[in-house]
Amino acid sequence: MTTFTNIPKQVEDLLEQWSGTSRRNFLKGSGLLVVSFSAAGIANPFSAEASAGGAAAAEAAGPYPHPDFRQLDSWIVIHEDSTATFYVGKTDGGQGTGTAFRQMMSDELDIAYNRTSLIMGRTDITVDQGGSGGSDGIQVDGWPMRRVAAEARRVLLDLASARFAVPSDQLAVSEGVITVKADSSRRATYGALIGGRRFNVTLTGDSINATTGVAKVKAVQDLKIVGQPLHRYDIPPKVDGSLKWAVGVAIPGMVHARNVRPPVAGARLISIDESSVRGIPGFIKVVSKGNYVAVVCEREEQAIKAATQLAVNWQKPATPSFPTSDDLYKYMRNTTPTSSPDPNVVGNPDAALASAAKVVEAEYDFPFQGHTAIGPAHAIADPSNDQLTIWSNDMKAYGLRTGVAAFLGMPLDRVRVIWMDGPQLYGRTAADDAGFEAAFLAKEVGRPVRVQWMRHEETAWDTKGPAYTFKLRGGLDAQGNLIAMDYNARAADYNHLGYNDPGTVLIAQLMGRRPSATASGSAATPSELYVIPNRRRATQVVGLPLVWESPLRTGNLRDPNGPQVTFASESFIDELAAAAHADPVGFRLALLTAGTTDDKEFKRARSIAAVKTVAEAYGWDTRSSPKPLGTGTILTGRGISYCFRNQTVVAQIAEVEVNRNTGHVWVKRLVCAHDCGLVINPEGLRRTIEGNMLYGMSRALHEEVRFDTEKVTSVDWISHPTLTHADAPATIDIVLLNGDPNPNRPDLPHYGAGEAACRPTVAAVANAIYDATGVRIRRVPFRDGRVLAALKAANV
């Protein structure tokens, strides 16, 4: 084994150049791995500060540490010029969470926002908050951020108290300056009190989410920076071209790799004819193990050419890997489930349905949909000195580190992952897979390797959100009240992938590695608080014939089950309302107000507020759906949908135009009432909701992964359409709501917003189409051909 030595200087230089973070710049007089920061491309008022004594480069040699979350110094560094750098274990997928984190921490620390900076997702210098996921960055991880910043403020007040020999309660603090209240000439800046030195304060907490010091966080009424519509710090460098992205990392000696995927799912590698690519200039190596194949070349375009040209002999599997996408739902309904958890039953739904004055039944289908990132998966790995540095946009940088170390049998402290910006994250993307591939290839080649997937790989092989079939039955009494509901959902989700699991990433699967057990997967139930006295909620999971090495592998997609489940459940509520000849808003409110008990997050009260608010914002006129059929070519209608996700409540109304000659649907207007508790940055939140709703529209109108029995046939933007500029609504209205029964309570929580707003959109669009046409579309997506066929079948 090679002797462990320093990281090559040129690598450190590049690190510094890209991110401004260098392991050579330590705090004065400490070996602590907190560093100075001057983010390249990010407006930074203090780039010249704090090389802080510049501890010797030799100290950077050590193994990559795991920062201790119970040390205040791991989270916050105050520099001599009274600026602060925050270190958090999150990543920002482009929703502005980085800006929001800075706002929350600046506020608790009592320092001007523009005197702070933030480092995220670098496993060797930021505490492990797990990266991003679950829309919980602000909802969950924001709390330890606030508490540690409040603790730093308390420590600074203590230091000032000692310096001025006055009790802390006789000191005032504002924007990083502490003043004696009785004598404003006696003042000290944060930099003068601790700049360039350690806090040396130990925090407590059983887990990182529970991290806390002694200090309490501020009451909502005392927050000044939280709530401001500050511009995101990452947008100017994204607009002027100066931002450094993971995809652009270039290291001296770096080579380029491309994968060669099996031409059909489940194929077995028989042989590779390397002579087919040896003549390509820059060709270095074919790497293969099991069914994993990649080519490595000096230049990127050479690797692309070699991957296309490499002659590989594959053996197809003897039996079909899956049904065709056209046959998928029939297959899902008829196959034996891999799991059928006991249903959740309230009351006696069978008896209630038997006694109902009217029973409504409907089936819904939702296809596999993919992340299909705008920039295909990529990663760069440097194997110097028996270590690995991986640059990645993987939202779970920490999991990537752990997974790669296990995958390659490396000590964890020899692996680090440096998160950098990249194309959208939103779940378990192929960024996980690419990180493992870059690491493996770098070890094989012995040089830094950059790997990127091609478009056809990204679209065909990226993880998929599970397809669903649904069957719902509902019973109305003679007065049109909903007395019974029977919900059955099946998800094609067997062997659902986790994040960065060394046994299930694609490269490991292709190499033949298998974990001891498959993941059971899951199907979900609706998220609403309707009071229905008799109710059954049943879920089953089904598997496809090919379980491993499949391009139809499922993983978390943005709001993993929400759009599917809510499409079915909120479409069905609309069907019931129509059967009862009731107004869709009023029908929902009746179901929400029927309850006599409330839940601890006030979700019912907040749901009622959201539904009422969205109706008011839209200008909803009370009537049942559908409206009388129009006579022109363009039919218009409106549809409502409501849900919550965790504690965030969303109600949306879509207004559509349906072209009865072409079947084309245009969502002309979207209105959203959104309650995610305390809003950190209203402008950032509004932009996130906008994009999130349009993402729901894309899933409603366009997206479907298509396949034949042996391969995915959705391979590019023609065979896998997405929303375009032509689809954008003319008007979007967003109401940021605080429906808490005590809206002014000082401890109002902040909930998540990264995923909730896409959840109800598909159903809102479907309900609007029904309102306009009287035709219920029960299968996603609502492409022109499908809608037109449904209109014709109904003689519209």
Place this chain on the structure above:
Amino acid sequence: MSNITLKVNGNAHTLDLDPSTPLLYILRNDLGLEGPRFGCGLGQCGACTVIINGAAVRSCVTPCSSVTGEITTLEGLANGGTLHPVQQAWIDEQVPQCGFCQNGQIMTAKVLLDRNPNPTDAEIREGMARTLCRCMTYYRIQAAIKRASTSMKAAGTASGHEVVA
């Protein structure tokens, strides 16, 4: 291999390359310009867009040997320290989410406004329709284009400042 000379953002570069090499890889890997990005390699998404001779060109499907005019990339859009009005509108409207596609959106919008300083909503939709965004920032992009159109008219010039191309 052959010597290829490319003029990019005001600077000439001569490189010894396979003439069929797509322009994108040269801009990114040889010239270190990260504005244009690989999105599809098929000319379908627009993430790789550069401006050549006043046209929005998809550099992923443009052989370097076919380029005759000067190339402007996102990095070359600002005039010294002053952002192009389109870029400024993108900041004012806080357009990007992840931002990966925004190179193509900005460069395509710049050409659109050069050719049609006062586009209708329909013309914006049509002109931008083949430039894709998976964070779905379309609504805000369209607002930014209208904002840029207004600010460029107020500044008395069709394109804010001329990009030599």
